[in-house]
Amino acid sequence: MEESITQIIEKNAVVRDWSLKTQREKGDSLVEGCVANLPEHTTVNVRQNNLEDLVRVWNQWDSNTRGIFTERYGDIAHLITIRVDEQLIQAMVRFWDPAYQCFTFNQEDMTPTIEEYAALLRIDNVQFGKIYVKEPKPLTFRKKIVRLTDMTDAWAEKQIKKKNETVCIPWSSLRESVLSHPDILKRVNLFALAIYGLVIFPRVLGHIEVAVFDFFERLKQGVNPVPTILVETFRSLSTCRRVGKGRFIGCAQLLNVWILSHFWKVERTPFHMFSKTFAPLEAYLKKEWPKEITEQHWVSVLQNLRAEDITWRAPWIRPSVLLYKCGSQDWVPLLGLWGGIGYAPLLVQRQFSSRQFIPATGGLVQSEFAFTGEGYMKKIRDTAKSWNEIHFMELALYADTLTQDYDIWRKQRVSSQQISSTNITAQNPFLEEMPSELEIARQEFEREKAKMSRDLSTIQEENYQLKIEVQVERSRTEKVQREAEIVRNDLRDLHLENKKLRNTIKNNGLGKSTAEWKEEISNIKGGMEFWKGKAKKEEEKAARAAIELRRKNAEYEMVNAEFANSQSEHQELKRRVRDLENMLQSRQQQLDNLLKALEEKNDQYDRDMHAYEGTLQEREMQLNFLINEIRQAAMQVVQLSDEAEVLSCQFPPSQRSSISEFLEQVKKQGNVARKFV
Known part of the structure; x- marks a missing residue:
């Protein structure tokens, strides 16, 4: 009997106080003095399975089969058409921090979350808190294959292979069943199994591992697959980062979509993204993304990433609560196919537009374990038990995205990253110029206008064709009616001839023998029956033609009604165009008025300048x-000075002393006046 799951929702402020207190008591995942010993460089293989067979199968299915698949397994089918940017994944592995289970780009922490992956996959028929737990004694691999494929035990035993100590089955063995199994539900289930084995958990290329079969069997019990997907993604990232090499066996497609979605720049979220039918993976496939970018370029971009470069909350997610811990753990423990691990959602609250405070991460570095060796079953049971009580935090929006104490803590946090610096400054390929709101409205208007024009042309063409058909049917009906009228006239003439003949026989008596008269009457009756039958057929034909004509008239009226509706919509569109044109004219008129006022001010300025120049010239003349x-005055003073000097020589010495001071002053003034001459 399964234990019930208790869900506890707590306020943002309460969780913040608890997290701060827990962090102070237990410390961080890495404490001062710890050495992570991570290699400086990493070489990761991101090779993927060839998915052409899956794409071909999906394209062959009709909408009904696709609908059944989506209802059961969500949008995982879109993963088979997503192109994996291997250079981007290889660059991202360099920035993975196994101690905190997150990417650290420059000073920014980011990690995939259960809520984000669930929003991408849109798997509705699951219980959020019900996780996959490895069974201690599952059914044999052969029995699972037989149950899923309806094949014989001998066939199943023959298909089981062993690759690198891993028991699995080749995809080629299941391909025929996916294509031609008589049961549509079996085909759908096997196709989903192939996606989980080749795309989501691609541990052995070209094969589906036995653990995937165990996991797939539990999905029909309402198990949430997202935590399992996250575990193997985190464990593979941590392994590659610690060793510095290896093959990434997580779901590269989902990781690719997740990271690019956090650089999905939108000026405003379109209304269709709020719809329950909106499929993020489908929208991702329709959008153009950067291509042909080298690993070194990505490394430079991620190493120099700033907070303002990131779209913290992906445009396709709007959760109200965040799962932040389970049971007595201070974070969220997870179980996968081949091991377990934990992660701290409180470390990346900004990915949900919530204010980031100090997270509780104590013990997170010791959370990872594999399903081998002694004691792992106890860890599985403890993790499963902790999920019986899951804690959610209400997400609150704040103007500031970081608390002050978090900013201090983040700068002081012990990091295990050792990314070598690069001198390359690369342009962020995610950044793009966003059109203005007016430009978006104009583009939508142009699209609607073009669509309306196409629809109107189509309706007009259909209306024209229908008119022609109606005219043809009318001409046919008129022809049948004329033929029927001719037959009726012939029948009436025949009746008249018969009546005349009867009168003649009655009046003339025995013109012929009885046998002859009987034979002639029989011939006449036969002719009458022939003409009656022909008249009846013509009347039936005319009736059918009339019915067909009425049907065509009804269709014509319906088309006319649709055409009238289209005309009204077209008129509404024209009215909107006229309103826009009037608005444009009013704006143009305002602009003309402004230009006119500016010209008047310019003319006034010219007049004032001309008057000022005239005044200036007059002042210059003065x-x-x-x-x-x-x-002239200076020249006179100079002359007086010269005359004073001459006079000073003419006076006798006795009189010269009395006027010497006066003459000296005149000379001085004369010297000063010479400067102005």
Whole structure:
């Protein structure tokens, strides 16, 4: 009997106080003095399975089969058409921090979360808190294959292979069943199994591992596959980062979509993203993304990443609560196919537009374990038990995305990253110019206008064709009616001839023998029956033609009604165009008025400048006149000085002393006046 799951929802402020207190008591995942010993460089293989067979199968299915698949397994089918940017994944592995189970780009922490992956996959028929737990004694691999494929035990035993100590079955053995199994549900289930084995958990290329079969069998019990997907993604990232090499066996497609979605720049979220039918993976496939970018370029971009470069909350997710811990653990423990691990969602609250505070991460570095050796079953049971009580935090929006104490803590946090610096400054390929709101509205208007024009042309063409058909049917009906009228006239003439013949026989008596008269009457009756039958057929034909004509008229009226509706919509569109044109004209008129006012001010400025120049010229003439007067006065003073010098020589010495001071002053003034001459 399964234990019930208790869900506890707590306020943001309460969780913040608890997290801060827990962090102070237990410390961080890495404490001061710990050495991670991570290699400086990593070489990761991101090779993927060839998915052409799956794409071909999906394209062959009709909408009904696809609908059944989506209802059961969500949008995982879109994963088979997503192109994996191997250079990007290889660059991202360099920034993975196994101690905190997150990417650390420059000073920014990011990690995939259960809520984000669930929003991408849109698997609705699951219980959020019900996780996959490895069974201690599952059914044999052969029995699972027989149950899923309806094949014989001998066939199943023959298909089981062993690759690198891993028991698995080749995809080629299941391909025929996916294509031609008579049971549509079996085909759907096997196709989903192939996606889980070749795309989501691609541990052995070209094969589906036995653990995937065990996991797939539990999905029909409402198990949430997202935590399992996250575990193997985290464990593979941590292994590659610690060793510095290896093959990434997590779901590269989902990781690729997740990271690019956090650089999905939108000026405003479109309304269709709020719809329950909106499929993020489908929207991702329709969008153009950067291509042909080298690993070194990605490393440079991620190493120099800033907070403002990131779209913290992906545009396709709007959760109200965040799962932040399970049971007595201070974070979220997870179980996968081949091991377990933990992660701290409180470390990346900004990915949900919530204010980031100090997270509780104590013991996170010791959370990883594999399903081998002694004691792992106890860890599985403890993790499963902790999921019986799951804690959610209400997400609150704040103007500031970081608390002050978090900023201090983040700068002081012990990091295990050892990314070598690069001198390359690369342009962020995610950044793009966003059109303005007016430009978006204009583009939508143009699209609607083009669509309406196409629809109107189609309706007009259909209306024209229908008119032609109606005219043809009318002409046919008129022809049948004319033929029926001719037959009726012939029948009436025949009746008249018969009546005349009867009268003639009655009047003339025995013109012929009885046998002859009987034979003639029989012939006449036969002719009458022939014409009656022909008339009846013509009447039936005319009736059918009339019914067909009425049907065509009804269709014509329906098309006319649709055409009238289209005309009204077209008129509404024209009205909107006229409104826009009127608005444009009013704006143009305002602009013309402004230009006119500006020209008037310019003319006034020219007039004022001209008047100022005239005044300036007049003042200059006056100044020149004064200068000439000063020069003349100076010349007179110079002359007086010269005359004073001559006079000083003419006076006798006895009188010279009395006027010497006066003459000296005149000479000094004369010397000063010489400067102005």
